[in-house]
Amino acid sequence: MQVKQQLLSLKPYIPGKTTEEVKREYQLDKIVKLASNENPYGCSPNVLEAISTKIPSFAIYPDGGTTELREKVATHLGVNGDQLIFSSGLDELIQMLIRAMLSPDTNTVMAKETFPQYRHHAIIENAELREVPLKDGRHDLEEMARQIDDKTNIVWICNPNNPTGTYVNQSELEEFLSKVPSHVLVVLDEAYFEYATIEDYPKTIPLLNKYENLLIMRTFSKAFGLAGFRIGYGIGAPTLIKQLEVARLPFNTSALAQTAAITALEDIEFVEKTIAANAKELEKYYQFFDKHQISYYPSQGNFVFINIPGLSSDEIFQSLLEKGWIVRAFPNGVRITVGKEDENEELMKILAEIVTVKL
Numbered sequence: 001m002q003v004k005q006q007l008l009s010l011k012p013y014i015p016g017k018t019t020e021e022v023k024r025e026y027q028l029d030k031i032v033k034l035a036s037n038e039n040p041y042g043c044s045p046n047v048l049e050a051i052s053t054k055i056p057s058f059a060i061y062p063d064g065g066t067t068e069l070r071e072k073v074a075t076h077l078g079v080n081g082d083q084l085i086f087s088s089g090l091d092e093l094i095q096m097l098i099r100a101m102l103s104p105d106t107n108t109v110m111a112k113e114t115f116p117q118y119r120h121h122a123i124i125e126n127a128e129l130r131e132v133p134l135k136d137g138r139h140d141l142e143e144m145a146r147q148i149d150d151k152t153n154i155v156w157i158c159n160p161n162n163p164t165g166t167y168v169n170q171s172e173l174e175e176f177l178s179k180v181p182s183h184v185l186v187v188l189d190e191a192y193f194e195y196a197t198i199e200d201y202p203k204t205i206p207l208l209n210k211y212e213n214l215l216i217m218r219t220f221s222k223a224f225g226l227a228g229f230r231i232g233y234g235i236g237a238p239t240l241i242k243q244l245e246v247a248r249l250p251f252n253t254s255a256l257a258q259t260a261a262i263t264a265l266e267d268i269e270f271v272e273k274t275i276a277a278n279a280k281e282l283e284k285y286y287q288f289f290d291k292h293q294i295s296y297y298p299s300q301g302n303f304v305f306i307n308i309p310g311l312s313s314d315e316i317f318q319s320l321l322e323k324g325w326i327v328r329a330f331p332n333g334v335r336i337t338v339g340k341e342d343e344n345e346e347l348m349k350i351l352a353e354i355v356t357v358k359l
């Protein structure tokens with residue numbers, strides 16, 4: 001038996017230690033996980049009500065055409081239903097796009113420090129990777145544009161970028177799009193779209209009228225708090241969507257996920273509360289970081305990327321882990337999901353101790 005050679009260079013996704021493992025290992029009573037950018041406030045309470053009253057027959061396949069949710073999302077965004085493709089989370093849409101568009105004779109351009117699934121699936125398809133290092137923590141769009149050639153099929157812009165939380169603004173994005181040849185698909189991963197509150201964060205839906213080679217990705221996993229259901233979607237030109245539909249599994253989103261998403265989309269108040277609380281907590285973190293000489297990037301997401309001078313990201317990660325706090329370490333920094341007020345306050349105290357010990 002032989003899997004594709006390139007699979008041997010990859011690792012399966014490891015979700016990190018479980019809460020129970022950390023509890024046992026360090027003999028702790030309480031563990032707080034701020035590692036996966038989940039919504040600390042859960043999801044709209046209407047979701048529980050909807051999935052327990054509108055119970056579908058479990059013996060029947062879900063609606064493969066996602067009819068009702070498609071209508072709701074189309075109205076919500078002001079687009080047509082045929083501009084949408086639904087997936088089992090954006091992870092699946094990324095896989096679908098790559099399966100449909102990348103092969104060994106093509107290349108794909110992305111930031112070096114960005115969402116790892118673009119890279120992972122491109123390697124499985126044996127496409128050439130062109131990874132462009134971030135510049136001051138931000139996408140280096142000039143260099144990314146330079147990397148594009150006639151073999152480039154997809155360019156990825158994660159906006160705001162995971163893990164740094166930095167963003168590409170409206171004019172930067174438009175200038176970039178004007179330079180990209182029309183045979184290249186530009187994927188805008190807007191997983192944290194709802195959280196981005198800054199004024200010049202791009203309004204991308206109107207750009208679809210001008211650029212047929214644009215695909216916007218949004219998800220119910222983050223601000224809507226439905227990560228456990230696995231549902232997200234892409235927005236693009238009808239011709240592109242029709243072609244991608246061929247690569248979509250017939251029943252890729254479950255009946256319960258569709259019901260949950262429809263309900264969550266209607267509860268605007270829940271999302272607004274989530275966004276406001278996140279923005280307020282982020283401000284508190286910034287003030288704290290400034291006071292304690294912790295470096296960070298201002299974030300448009302529900303997470304913040306930090307560094308403590310004199311400590312490696314693994315050392316920061318380890319110091320927090322021993323006290324029961326699970327965050328995410330990257331080679332050049334640590335990503336912390338913004339939690340609830342009490343969690344953030346407690347974490348700040350621990351970070352202050354770590355900084356003091358170091359000084």
Ligand SMILES: *Cc1c(COP(=O)(O)O)cnc(C)c1O
Pocket residue numbers: 037088089090091092115158161162189191219220221227230231232
């Ligand atoms: C979380 C995340 C996704 C994937 O989300 P799904 O749960 O699969 O919808 C995609 N892109 C980015 C940047 C993310 O942070």
